[in-house]
Amino acid sequence: MAIVDVRGLSKTFRVADKQPGLGGTLRHFVQRRHRLVPAVQDINISIEAGEIVGFLGPNGAGKTTTLKMLTGLIHPSAGSVRVAGHEPFRRQADFLRQITLVMGQKQQLIWDLPPLDSLRVHAAVYGIDTAESKRRITELADMLELDEELTRPVRKLSLGQRMKAELMAALLHQPAVLFLDEPTLGLDVNAQVRVRSFLADYNRRTGATVLLTSHYMGDITALCERVLLIHQGRLFYDGSLEGLTDRLAPCRQVRLELRHALPAQMFESYGSLESQNGNEVRLLIERDQLTRQVGRLLADFDVCDLEVNDPPVEEIIGQLFRQRDAT
Amino acid sequence: MNTKLRRGLRLVRVLLSSQYAYMLEYRAEIALWALSGVLPFIMLGLWSGASGADASNATAELTPLGLDPIALARYFLAVFIVRQFTLVWVIYTFEEDHLQGRLSGYLLQPLAPVWRYVSAHIAEQATRLPFVIALAALFFLLYPAAFWLPSPAALLLAVLAMQLAFALRFLIQFALTTVCFWSERASALERLLFIPYLYLSGLIAPLHLYPEPVRRLALWTPFPYMIAIPAQLLAGEEVDVVASFAVVGCWIAILLPLTLFLWRRGLRKYGAMGA
The missing domain is CATH 3.40.50.300 (P-loop containing nucleotide triphosphate hydrolases)
Known part of the structure; x- marks a missing residue:
């Protein structure tokens, strides 16, 4: 159990509604207005x-x-x-x-x-x-x-x-x-x-x-x-x-450090290129493709270092709340 | 002794000792508060001056106003002592705890918050005790003719009457305190009560100086039992003990359920602000 x-579970608060300024203060004093604010709804x-x-x-x-x-x-x-x-x-x-x-x-x-x-x-x-x-x-x-x-x-x-x-x-x-x-x-x-x-x-x-x-x-x-x-x-x-x-970040970030700098278009077939800075390349690769594409990258290029990261959780959640605000 | 009783006694001991330790941190402030409660001595000076009484003179006779200067001096010293042990300030502390969110913490513990406030008051009374003794000693140095020691029976009755006076004041103020649940500033109501308290409690004049109808009316209100009656008992004056205690009992019987009712209704309204 x-x-x-x-x-x-729901909670609605009754809060006083006061307009700014002297007029608002006087109106608030004579006739108080309240409104209902739903703080929690059907949880x-x-x-x-x-x-x-x-x-x-x-x-x-x-x-x-x-x-x-x-x-x-x-x-x-x-x-x-x-x-x-x-x-x-x-x-x-x-x-x-x-x-x-x-x-x-x-x-x-x-x-x-x-x-x-x-x-x-x-x-x-x-x-x-x-x-x-x-x-x-x-x-x-x-x-x-x-x-x-x-x-x-x-x-x-x-x-x-x-x-x-x-x-x-x-x-x-x-x-x-x-x-x-x-x-x-x-x-x-x-x-x-x-x-x-x-x-x-x-x-x-x-x-x-x-x-x-x-x-x-x-x-x-x-x-x-x-x-x-x-x-x-x-x-x-x-x-x-x-x-x-998984739901909100279907891609993982792969950071490659190559022995030699290469043109950006060479990475197009592996995932979407997030950034490139000289020898360092950052790619976003879909999770279900990750193992295969990382294998290909290691086979096809002269890789000094490779790192696989999830995007930071706060970024994912922040993005989610922004989406909810927009709707 | 069963476990429940033992735990209860330990709780009382721990609450009182921790509150006493807390009050001792503020002993200088409490000394100043005790000193600031000298209104009865000012009233003594005023009444003595107005009636031509001189309490420092052991041979003083009744004044033209019919006042016995020694009885007057003893009465106002007793008023000072009674006030020191019946002061109630729960409304101000509660209001602050409510606004600051501390009340939420108290409400989450298996002890009704009121007991914390009661223990704080009792601890404060204990902290005041040495200052009260010192001021009483000083008073007797200045008015040696007014020196008296109450009989054990009078002292016992006076202490009981003071405890009841404290309970009465606490209950009235706590009932007003529950208004905090509806309005943030309940202490304004306490100031309203100060006027009848000042006039009807015997703080500014002994009750027998009031016109008879006013005196009789006053005796039906709780106010004389907060100061005048315990002070008269302490000063060794004649008091209708049974009637006085019966009236206090009636007021407590009215106030206790009313306060409990308001507290329970208030809790339903509680918004846990600041928490």
């Missing part, structure tokens, strides 16, 4: 226990609104949601013990106290006994490479250290479902890599389910086999990351 089961999602799923979409696409409904923070306007066998918006204690939501730009730790104080409070709130909470804190601190930072006031920690401490607090109760909203936002490359490997490790160790939104494609490619794409509140792709690449 799916651990996250969403059927026909269906089913996630099995242990999956790590990437949730992608441009700003304002409805990702965070969906996460808020899945965690029970806001009520859906229509549709049904079940997470870990519960209706999230009922906010039953048993449900809350099984989930966590990490928001990259928000902090839950007590700002003026060391993370250990917040962790003590978390342990007490979730009813984890002292010995067990100490064991978990040590384990998580090892995994996240945190040590004396845990006894320093949160305000004195770097962004990366703070994010890691936030993750510790969010995972101390060993939730079965993790909702992560931009967990690596603002972190440097090294810290991003550490957080990613920690999440992968945590998923392996505990079998937790992860639904992750991120603007860093590195997070998605490193962690998620499956992605959900959302645009203007509608889900329009639910499948493997690889399938997305």
Whole structure:
């Protein structure tokens, strides 16, 4: 049975509509106008226990609104949601013990106290006994490479250290479902890599389910086999990351480094020429032709080096969102 | 002791100790807040001046206004103490947590957010305690004739009345706080309540100085039970204890379900902004 089961989920917000300028302000004061903004429309999602799923979409696409409904923070306007066998918006204690939501730009730790104080409070709130909470804190601190930072006031920690401490607090109760909203936002490359490997490790160790939104494609490619794409509140792709690449990028890029420069027309029968710069030639070759054409290239030319690449995922997804905007 | 009770007690201990540690980080600010609560001493000065009373003089007799200068001094010191332990600011913290998105984090944990705010208030009261003792000592140095020690029974009743006063103020403010779910600035409503609080609570004058119909009307509102009644008990004045506690009980019985109802309705409206 799916651990996250969403059927026909929609959310419409009523927002005040105010025109700029003094006239607009006065009209807004006398007679407020509101309009209905559909943030999420008729979404269906089913996630099995242990999956790590990437949730992608441009700003304002409805990702965070969906996460808020899945965690029970806001009520859906229509549709049904079940997470870990519960209706999230009922906010039953048993449900809350099984989930966590990490928001990259928000902090839950007590700002003026060391993370250990917040962790003590978390342990007490979730009813984890002292010995067990100490064991978990040590384990998580090892995994996240945190040590004396845990006894320093949160305000004195770097962004990366703070994010890691936030993750510790969010995972101390060993939730079965993790909702992560931009967990690596603002972190440097090294810290991003550490957080990613920690999440992968945590998923392996505990079998937790992860639904992750991120603007860093590195997070998605490193962690998620499956992605959900959302645009203007509608889900329009639910499948493997690889399938997305196959569907949207039917060609692969082959880079050749030749011993001698050759005229461009000599490569026409192998694929479409993307660029040529002296000895370096870049060709786009259809996937089903790749093996045959690469064999031909190696046989026909004096090749010093050859490289086969997929176009970057962000480029593919960016292209997809641009196409959706155009329609 | 069963596991549930043990966990509950541990939660209370951990919440209070972490909030106390947090408040200690702001001890200088809290000392200033305590010092800024000297309005009762100003009122004492005004009433003493207006009626020609002199509390520093042990032989002072009743003033032309019929005020006992020593009782007046004790009353306003008791008002100062009661105020220090019944201050409620949940509406401002909640409003900020709501706007900044911190409330979402609290709502995702299996502990009703209200308990965090209650524990923060109690921790703050504990932080204020040394400043209150110091200011009371200073007061007795200036007005030695007003020195008194309440009897254990009076002290017990006064402490109970202060706890009820805190509960009453907290419930009223928390009911107003739930307006945050509909309007971003609920604290404006709290300012509206400040006027009846100021006039009817006994903060600016002892209740017996009010005209009888006003005094009687005031006793049906929750305001005198927030300051005047606990202060009178602390100062050793005569109070109809049973009637007072019964009125407070009635108000709590009205406010508690109302606040719970508003909270539940508000949560349905919650938009998790800033989160």
